[in-house]
């Protein structure tokens with residue numbers, strides 16, 4: 001078996017990808033993980049599962065939400081070919097993609113103590129991925145894994161992101177709803193995570209006019225040692 005490691009430090013390879021909604025983080029990260037034989041961590045799915053549980057329990061007070069998430073059993077697969085997530089024994093793999101969760105998730109993701117709980121769990125999952133991992137979300141390059149081997153901010157114009165999400169939802173939400181899920185959500189989310197501008201050392205890739213395969217190629221190339 002090939003062990004993919006960070007050539008300079010000999011630690012497992014960690015690829016951190018951040019970006020706004022619809023920029024292509026999940027599909028790209030999964031593609032890079034599959035190509036390089038790495039684990040895949042979808043941190044947004046963890047916030048979505050937390051939001052699902054909060055909605056299911058009807059909890060509204062931030063302190064009670066924090067307590068609920070702190071006590072929750074969150075189980076997430078890091079196999080890029082078989083994504084699955086459950087919370088307190090409920091398989092929520094499909095439910096977390098429903099528009100009602102997309103609309104609500106920022107309410108939970110902007111509670112800092114909730115973030116602290118999920119960030120600690122994300123760091124554990126990254127550390128446990130001894131064969132290397134591609135992790136994506138909003139604050140991987142800045143907070144969760146600022147020492148990652150490769151750090152990428154994946155961006156795309158809002159129009160392209162809205163069109164992609166609309167195509168993906170195939171009529172399950174209208175343009176106004178999708179625009180809310182993208183533009184309003186990014187605005188809310190950017191109050192707690194810095195994904196609108198690249199931090200020092202982070203490579204920006206604009207996918208507006210790039211196909212998925214090209215973005216996967218570009219990120220995969222960044223993991224290879226430079227020959228110059």
Ligand SMILES: Nc1ncnc2c1ncn2[C@@H]1O[C@H](COP(=O)(O)OP(=O)(O)O)[C@@H](O)[C@H]1O
Nearest residue numbers: 021022023024025026027164168207210211212
């Ligand atoms: N470079 C790209 N070009 C065109 N469509 C893309 C590209 N990257 C991703 N997509 C599509 O856009 C949609 C949103 O991508 P996704 O990976 O879920 O984004 P994010 O995780 O950033 O929200 C998906 O349907 C995906 O197949």
Ligand SMILES: Nc1ccn([C@H]2C[C@H](O)[C@@H](COP(=O)(O)OP(=O)(O)O)O2)c(=O)n1
Nearest residue numbers: 021022043044045047105109137138139189
């Ligand atoms: N590291 C992360 C990942 C996601 N979030 C929040 C912000 C988003 O509104 C939700 C859902 O993230 P997700 O990546 O699934 O959202 P998109 O697929 O990009 O629309 O979680 C976060 O605050 N920090």
